[in-house]
Amino acid sequence: xxxxxxxxxxxxxxxxxxxxxxxxxxxxxxxxxxxxxxxxxxxxxxxxxxxxxxxxxxxxxxxxxxxxxxxxxxxxxxxxxxxxxxxxxxxxxxxxxxxxxxxxxxxxxxxxxxxxxxxxxxxxxxxxxxxxxxxxxxxxxxxxxxxxxxxxxxxxxxxxxxxxxxxxxxxxxxxxxxxxxxxxxxxxxxxxxxxxxxxxxxxxxxxxxxxxxxxxxxxxxxxxxxxxxxxxxxxx
Amino acid sequence: xxxxxxxxxxxxxxxxxxxxxxxxxxxxxxxxxxxxxxxxxxxxxxxxxxxxxxxxxxxxxxxxxxxxxxxxxxxxxxxxxxxxxxxxxxxxxxxxxxxxxxxxxxxxxxxxxxxxxxxxxxxxxxxxxxxxxxxxxxxxxxxxxxxxxxxxxxxxxxxxxxxxxxxxxxxxxxxxxxxxxxxxxxxxxxxxxxxxxxxxxxxxxxxxxxxxxxxxxxxxxxxxxxxxxxxxxxxx
DNA sequence: CGCCCTGTGTCGGGTAAATGACACAAGACC
DNA sequence: GGTCTTGTGTCATTTACCCGACACAGGGCG
Numbered sequence: 001x002x003x004x005x006x007x008x009x010x011x012x013x014x015x016x017x018x019x020x021x022x023x024x025x026x027x028x029x030x031x032x033x034x035x036x037x038x039x040x041x042x043x044x045x046x047x048x049x050x051x052x053x054x055x056x057x058x059x060x061x062x063x064x065x066x067x068x069x070x071x072x073x074x075x076x077x078x079x080x081x082x083x084x085x086x087x088x089x090x091x092x093x094x095x096x097x098x099x100x101x102x103x104x105x106x107x108x109x110x111x112x113x114x115x116x117x118x119x120x121x122x123x124x125x126x127x128x129x130x131x132x133x134x135x136x137x138x139x140x141x142x143x144x145x146x147x148x149x150x151x152x153x154x155x156x157x158x159x160x161x162x163x164x165x166x167x168x169x170x171x172x173x174x175x176x177x178x179x180x181x182x183x184x185x186x187x188x189x190x191x192x193x194x195x196x197x198x199x200x201x202x203x204x205x206x207x208x209x210x211x212x213x214x215x216x217x218x219x220x221x222x223x224x225x226x227x228x229x230x231x232x233x234x235x236x
Numbered sequence: 237x238x239x240x241x242x243x244x245x246x247x248x249x250x251x252x253x254x255x256x257x258x259x260x261x262x263x264x265x266x267x268x269x270x271x272x273x274x275x276x277x278x279x280x281x282x283x284x285x286x287x288x289x290x291x292x293x294x295x296x297x298x299x300x301x302x303x304x305x306x307x308x309x310x311x312x313x314x315x316x317x318x319x320x321x322x323x324x325x326x327x328x329x330x331x332x333x334x335x336x337x338x339x340x341x342x343x344x345x346x347x348x349x350x351x352x353x354x355x356x357x358x359x360x361x362x363x364x365x366x367x368x369x370x371x372x373x374x375x376x377x378x379x380x381x382x383x384x385x386x387x388x389x390x391x392x393x394x395x396x397x398x399x400x401x402x403x404x405x406x407x408x409x410x411x412x413x414x415x416x417x418x419x420x421x422x423x424x425x426x427x428x429x430x431x432x433x434x435x436x437x438x439x440x441x442x443x444x445x446x447x448x449x450x451x452x453x454x455x456x457x458x459x460x461x462x463x464x465x466x467x468x469x470x471x472x
Numbered sequence: 473c474g475c476c477c478t479g480t481g482t483c484g485g486g487t488a489a490a491t492g493a494c495a496c497a498a499g500a501c502c
Numbered sequence: 503g504g505t506c507t508t509g510t511g512t513c514a515t516t517t518a519c520c521c522g523a524c525a526c527a528g529g530g531c532g
Contacts, residue, residue: 069381075389079381091377094370100381127363134330134370137377141327144380145305145315145336151388152430153311156489185509194388196490201511217498217509392519421479432520437481453479453528 011038011061015112018085018173020136021059028129031122032114039113041105052099054092056115057133060084063109064183068102078191081106081184086173090136093119143171151194154232157203159193161231164213168222182220207231247274247297251348254321254409256372257295264365267358268350275349277341288335290328292351293369296320299345300419304338304427314427317342317420322409326372329355379407387430390468393439395429397467400449404458418456443467 012033015021021029038061041047047065048055058065060082067088069077079101082088092099093116123129143166150162166172168179186200193200204220207213212227213220222228248269251257257265274297277283283301284291294301296318303324305313315337318324328335329352359365379402386398402408404415426436440456443449448463449456458464 069385077385077388079384091374094367095374097374097378100378128366130364130366130370131330134366134373137370137373138327138331138333141373141377141380142333142336144377144384148315148380148384148387149305149313151384152313187509197510198491198512199489202489205511215510423479433480434482434521435519438519441481451480 011110011112014061014085015059016085018059018087020087020132020139020173021085024132025126025128028122028126028132031125032119034122035114035118037113037115039111041109041111043105043107045105045109047103047105047111048089048099049102050099054089054096054099054116056113057087057089057093057119058114059087059112061110061112064106065109065111066104066106068104076191077194078188080171080192081167081188083170086170087136090133091140093133094137139172156193156195156199157206158232158234159195160189160200160203161207161212161228163189163193164207164220164222165225165228165232168225178222178225180222181216182222183218184220185218247346247348250297250321251295252321254295254323256323256368256375256409257321260368261362261364264358264362264368267361268355270358271350271354273349273351275347277345277347279341279343281341281345283339283341283347284325284335285338286335290325290332290335290352292349293323293325293329293355294350295323295348297346297348300342301345301347302340302342304340312427313430314424316407316428317403317424319406322407323372326369327376329369330366330373375408392429392431392435393442394468394470395431396425396436396439397443397448397464399425399429400443400456400458401461401464401468404461414458414461416458417452418458419454420456421454 015033024032039058041063047058050070061084063083065082065088067079067082069079088103089099091097119129119133123133146166150159154162164182167182167184170177170179186204187197189195190197190200195203204213204215207228208215210227210231212224212231213222251269260268275294277299283294286306297320299319301318301324303315303318305315324339325335327333355369359369382402386395390398400418403418403420406413406415422436422440423433425431426433429436431439440449440451443464444451446463446467448460448467449458
């Protein structure tokens with residue numbers, strides 16, 4: 001099996017390709033990376049669970065991390081699918097409280113882990129670091145607010161369109177780029193949007209006949225993001 | 237500097253009654269209050285709008301601030317009703333980006349305003365302040381995550397029950413206390429939960445027959461929070 | 473007092489989406 | 503090659519909730 005290379009030299013380039021990290025002052029960035037550890041997860045392996053004590057922050061280097069919520073009635077709420085070079089885990093850093101969600105490896109994953117003490121140490125030399133990390137929080141808050149509005153006041157098809165655009169933009173992590181191929185199953189999309197798999201299917205068919213996307217097995221290709229944006233605005 | 241206002245002693249007591257502010261180191265707390273201004277809003281007056289440039293952070297002293305979202309199709313999404321001594325407006329402080337929501341005075345309100353430069357100045361003397369303010373962000377993120385889960389995977393009645401409990405706890409601001417009377421109309425509850433006013437009415441009637449609450453005009457009284465919690469768990 | 477306005481109670485029809493069921497296609501694995 | 507698993511397509515049925523309508527109750531105010 002052509003199992004992708006562990007990124008010995010490449011990982012620093014990947015980390016720096018993210019808008020947030022690239023915006024950090026050199027000294028703080030270096031201090032963060034000083035004690036970073038590479039971490040490989042097997043497919044389906046759990047990184048942490050809701051309620052766990054905080055143990056540091058992470059950056060996705062390769063693969064996909066699935067962030068999920070409770071299953072109090074057997075239901076799963078899928079919050080996000082994180083790809084490189086997205087950072088996560090910083091909520092617990094600020095307040096020391098338990099993790100809010102579960103994190104799973106979807107397929108084999110490679111992560112960068114910066115242990116809690118190392119982050120604090122980096123900040124000790126650059127106190128403004130709390131603000132930089134806070135900017136990660138505001139990004140997540142803003143995205144979450146948007147997600148709430150999508151779910152509460154958009155019908156199925158615009159909702160799906162909106163989410164595809166969000167995922168394609170890397171949840172706001174990239175400024176310039178935009179993914180063309182979204183590797184998400186209809187089932188997973190449904191869990192994110194609280195729609196049934198069948199309804200997602202229906203909506204995707206609509207979007208395909210509009211020429212906005214093309215459906216593939218386990219993935220969706222964006223053909224015309226402008227048409228997708230139009231479909232998102234259609235309240236009715 | 238706070239002058240010989242008759243309200244002086246009063247508002248400081250109110251501010252300090254909040255768990256977050258009370259946990260601040262004395263020097264930082266004092267620096268924040270040093271340039272605070274009292275601000276009175278007329279009923280229905282708008283404090284800021286989505287898209288506005290950031291102008292500081294606020295603390296509710298008296299009255300209720302309504303935080304609302306877009307009306308892209310004429311619909312309004314009600315995010316929260318803030319009461320004393322809740323702080324808000326710190327998102328834009330971190331990233332300098334425009335405000336995410338509209339803020340309105342529900343009835344006459346009194347606020348404490350700390351202008352952006354004053355906050356930055358306070359932090360200049362106490363860099364750890366970014367972390368303290370970041371803890372405000374994590375509080376909001378955690379509450380928002382809970383709200384998402386409520387809305388996506390709870391049916392109407394448990395959803396109403398969950399929200400009543402959330403509001404009663406001051407959105408997590410108080411550790412000990414819990415409101416007994418919730419001054420919210422059924423219409424407003426519906427906007428928060430994305431339920432129609434009629435459905436909210438129905439759910440409240442259910443909760444009342446359970447003996448959990450009592451309905452009053454424009455307000456709801458919690459009689460038995462344990463029964464409310466039970467009703468929240470009922471997935472079916 | 474009568475008037476208006478806001479909040480509430482309640483009904484019945486309409487509908488978007490959930491649910492359950494079943495068949496099919498593409499890989500993965502043996 | 504066959505068998506399993508996962509993802510998809512597409513019915514018909516059911517249902518929770520929306521929406522419009524209307525009536526009533528309280529409260530402020532002329």
